[in-house]
Amino acid sequence: MDFQLRDERQAEGLEETPATFADSREHLVVVGNGMAGCRAVEELLARDGGRYRVTIFGAEPHVNYNRIMLSPVLAGEKTFDEIVINPRAWYDDNAIDLIVSDPVTAIDRVSQSVTAQSGRKVRYDRLLIATGSDPFIIPVPGKDLPGVITFRDMKDVDTMLAVAGAGGDAVVIGGGLLGLEAAHGLTLRGMKVTVIHLMDTLMERQLDEAAGWLLKSALEARGQTILTGANTAEIYGDGKVEGVRLKDGREIPASLVVMAVGIRPATALALEAGLTVNRGIVVDDHMVTSDPRVLAVGECVEHDGNVYGLVAPLWDMCRSLADGLTERHTGYKGSVTSTKLKVAGLDVFSAGDFSGGDGCEDIVLRDASRGIYKRVVIKDDRVIGAVLYGDTADGGWYFDLLKKGESIADIRDLLIFGQAFASGGGALDPKAAVAALSDDAEICGCNGVTKGQVVASINGGACSLDTVRATCKASASCGSCTGLVESLLALTLGEEVKSGPKTMCKCTSFTHDDVRREIVAQGMRSIPDVMQRLHWSTPDGCSSCRPALNYYLLCALPGEYVDDQQSRFVNERMHANIQKDGTYSVVPRMWGGLTNPRELRAIADVVEKYNAPMVKVTGGQRLDIFGIKGEDLPAVWADLNAAGMVSGHAYGKSLRTVKTCVGSDWCRFGTQDSTGLGVKIERMTWGSWMPHKFKIAASGCPRNCAEATIKDFGVVCVDSGYELHIGGNGGIHVRVTDLLCKVATEQEALDYCAAFTQLYREEARYLERTAPWVERVGLDYVKSRIVEDDVGREALRGRFLYSQSFSQDDPWAERAAGSHAQLHQPLAPLAIAAE
Amino acid sequence: MIDWIDIGTLADIPQRGARTVKLEGEKEIAVFRTGDDQIFALINECPHKKGPLSQGIVHGHAVACPLHNWNIALKTGEAQGEDKGCTPTIAVKQEHGRILIARPETLQAAA
Known part of the structure; x- marks a missing residue:
């Protein structure tokens, strides 16, 4: 025995050596590659990634997929790839040894090893049994006929799809959740479906009689035949299934029979290994079985007398298990469950105890014509159960009230109308409803994610639905909580989410x-x-x-x-503005809006020489020459350069113009030389590339003829100095500037302008104008950097001027001299060869 | 029989960029060079509002029209995503370091 054991260990060692290094870590072997087993491993990795060497055995040939989502696959709404939870890369990335299509057949607790169907034997330090549950097969004659299947894994779905392809009749035995989903999928696939249910009410474990009746009517309206109180006597057929005979003698023809009458914990392996098993494998609060080296998790276990068949308790168990394996003693305390589902497109929710009984009171709302039914069960002023049919939006709220067990006496009158009314709002604002939920309210039932966890994930940088799904798994399974997650994104990120996901674009997940x-x-x-x-x-x-x-x-x-x-973008590459006909418009710079006869003559000559069909005075106090062909641009620029003009950058995410009024030199109201200041500002700032276009204006008095208070940076001259304004915009959303500060001298006005421009250049996002940027970061922040921090302001100004020392070469002059000539010239076809 | 026209070398077209070719009696053609140095040719008109595709930003094997940012697949001329429309493609080949395009009308005649 001893010898033999050693021998086997050697053989096993050989088999496992491809890992190429002697792994001294404890070996965790997981029996079951399903949702519970993999989730437990995920939880463990999240706590202590490198602690265990992990091997997972799976009976199916697949990676871990979401069993709950088999129904959408059957219905044709999803593909298998879309329901995969852990792709192959996850196993590889975490160095997990995955052995598929090889179910474990025996556990030897003495030698601490498992043996699989193929004969493969692997030793464990810790064993995790996550075998889930087996579909229950009712012991009637004919149960083994070809064409009689269950609805449990991908293979069952493949079988159903193969049969459904030929149409015909199908019988689903079992009117619970699984049976109705199978019936729905088969109906969509073109089969004529009869549902046989033993009880009088469909889904009697989740729904009360009234809701069950509504559901039955709705399904019948969709063409299914629903037989309640129907007891199957026999499945008949010659060599393959031909129909089902009921105890009352009725016969229902069928080429496919799906048995979906329930599941029971898969405990055979544990039983044979001598572990304590009642209804399920008995575990403690950290999912440890009667053997301290063996753990079990999921639908196969029994905790505190309870066996669970829903997914949410499973996540709780996995957390407790991983806590135990990493010496964190929290412990599983059992789960209160709720069910929120879509059956054949119908919304159904239930939670807690709705069987009624002593001291229980019902509050019921029925709207039969709209197909809505709501029932809240109350005991001692506390919610103990809820059933919702047709409108399940408030399910999460009722479930939250139920779990918290707080008194609802104050809101009892309005309780049945839902959270929005009971909380006093009246308006059905989904965001307000989510905002009112407590942090431990469950958002994602499939993955057991609470509001607090979603918010933490968003605060940790997840800023889109996809990143939330990737980081905390909320909304990553059935998707019924997507609306809630989106509301949480909007609530947590505030304004930022309005402009879409904050990621830069679809090419990256970074912001x-x-x-x-x-x-x-x-x-x-x-x-x-x-x-x-x-x-x-x-x-x-x-x-x-x-x-x-x-x-x-x-x-x-x-x-x-x-x-x-x-x-x-084309305009910045061509240094001109593309027009709808593919020609360009050309705007030479006019410093502060000033011009002279020489410039005007040169512009007039260009207009005539290149047959420009239109010249227009712009809003920024300069002239725009329209209809210039791309090939002519370098020549046009050469002519304008010859008269001393340079590019006006009217095409760029850059400084556009500095608009001025005539100021104290001419105007009887003028207080300072606004024109001269405007020219100085433009000489300082021209040529600078920005996150977006940037407009400046300088007005000589508070009458503000240069409209400085709707510019990105505006100066309003007053007797005692210069008011500096920021963040204005005259576009789609007109925004008046905020007053940044007042300075005494022209030089200060210039210095603050340079510093503000650089702060915007360094910190605003690309294509974010100053107006939304200032609103996002706040005026106080800008003040703290520009007004209150003298050293910082001077540094910003220094960086701006340094940057400007490289950017004030006229791009037109470079192009006129021949640079990037290929951008302006078509290719010349050389020769024509025939073949 | 296809008329192949020699329009230059790879180096004549900027990577992730385009040049145009004007042939007598033909619509202007845009010849694109992608980041992986493949060459594609399309009529230089977006199916949307006839924007000059040669001036768009070339990314992957697509170009974003400079007028309204429609993305056009260079290989098929089809508008991508929600937008619908198609720009005619021009056959193109590289031989001995030269780029040759098929004269559009002869291509149509051959097809």
Whole structure:
């Protein structure tokens, strides 16, 4: 015996050596590759990733998938790939040895080893039994005929789909959740379905009689035949199933019979191994069986006399189990369960005890024509049960009240109308309803995720539905809580979520702020560098992220970064504004809106020479020449350069214009030289690339003729100095500026302007104008950086001027001199060859 | 018989960019070079509002139209996502370092 055992260990050692290193860690062997087993491993990894070497045995040939979602696969709403919970990569990434299609057939607790069907033998330090449950087969004649199946795994679904392809009649035995879902799926697949249910009410464990009746009527309206109080006597057929005979003699023809009468814990393996088993494998609060080296979790266990067949308790168990394995002593205290489901597209919810009895009171709302039924069961002023049919929106709230066990005496009158009314709001604002939930209220029943966990995940950086799903698993299974999660996103992130998910674009899961921070922190130097290091999901980004990355790099590395022309939007690449007919408009810079005869003559000459069909005065106090062809642009620019004019950057996410009024030189109200100041500001800021377009104005008195209070940066001159305004916008949403501060001298006005511009350049997200940026970060924040921090302001100004020393080369002059000529010239066809 | 027209070399087109080709009597053609140095050619008109696709941002094997940001698949000319429409494609090949495109009308005649 001794010898033999050693021998086997050697053989086993050989088999396992491909891991290439001697692994001294304790070996956790998991029997069952289903939702409970894998979730337990996930919980364990989350607590102490490297502690155990893990091997998982699965009877099925698949990775771990969501068994609850077999119904949508049957109904054709999802594919198998979409219901996979742990893809192959998860096993690989966590160095988990997965052995599929090889069920464990025996456990030897003396040698601490398991033997699988193939004869494979593996030794364990800890064993986790997660065998789930077996479908119950009613012992009637014919139960073994071909065409009689259960509804438990992917193989059953494949069988059903194969039979359903030919149409015909199907019988589903069992009018519980599983049976009705099978019936629904088969109906959608084109079969004529009869449901045979032993009890008088469908889903009697989840629904009371009234709701069960509503459900039956609705299903019958969809073409199913529902026979309640029907007892199966026999399944008949010659070599394969042909029909079902009831005890009362009725015969129902069928080419497929699905038995969905219930499940029972799969305990055979544990029984044979001599573990204590009642209805299920008996476990303590940390899921330890009668053998301290053997644990069990999921539907196969019995805890404190209870056996659970729903998914939510399973998650609680897995947490307790992982806590126990990592010496955290919390302990499983049993679960209160609720059921929220969609059966054949009908919403059904139930929770707690709704069987009635002494001291129980019912509050009931019926709206038969709309198919809505609500019943809340109360005992001693506390909610002890609820059944909802047709409208289950308040299910989570009732369940929360039930679990908390607080007195509802104060809201009793309105309780049945739901949370919005009972809480006093009246309006059915889903966000308010979610906001009112307590932190331990369950959001995702499938994965047992509470509101607090979802919020923590959002605060930890998850800012979209997908990232929430990836981080805390809420809404990752059946999806019925998606609306709740979206409301929590909106509540937690506030305004930010309005503009869509905060991730930069579909190419990355990082946000603009993440990307910017990492560019600086990791010293990234090019767009491919960023995409490589931040795991971009596309080969070279998209038209959203490339211009943003180009800007962020340009801003982070003034004078060093080489601008990527192919990541520029057409206008910035062509240094002109594309028009709907593919021609361009050209706007030369007019400093502070001032011009002279030489400039005007040059513009007039260009208009005539290139047949520009229109010239227009812009809102920014300059002239716009329309209808210039792409090929003519360099020549146009050369002519304008010759008269001393440079690009007006009217096409860029950049400084546009500085609008001025005539100021104290001419105006009888003028208090300062606003025109001169405007020209100085424009000379300082022109050519700077920004997150978005940036407009400045300087008005000579509070009459504000230059409209400085709807600009990104505005100066309003007063007798005693200069008021500086920020964050204005005259676009779709007009926003009046906020007053940043007042300064005494023109030089200060210039200095503050430079510092503010640089703060915006460094911290706003690409394509975020100053108005939403100031609203997002708050005026106080901007003041703290620009007004209250003299050293910081001076540093910002210094960085702006340094950056400007590289950006004030006229792009038009470069192009006129021949740079990037290929952007303006078509290819010349050389020769024509025939073949 | 297909007329193949030599329009230049790979280096004549910027990576992730495009150049245009004008042929007598034809609509302007946009010739694209992707990040992986493949060449595609389309009529230089977005199916939406005829925007010049040659001026769009080339990403993957698609181009974003400069006018309204429709994404057009370079291989098929089909608008991507929710947008519907198709731009005619032009056959293109690379030989001995040269890029050749098929004259659109002869392609149609051959097909």
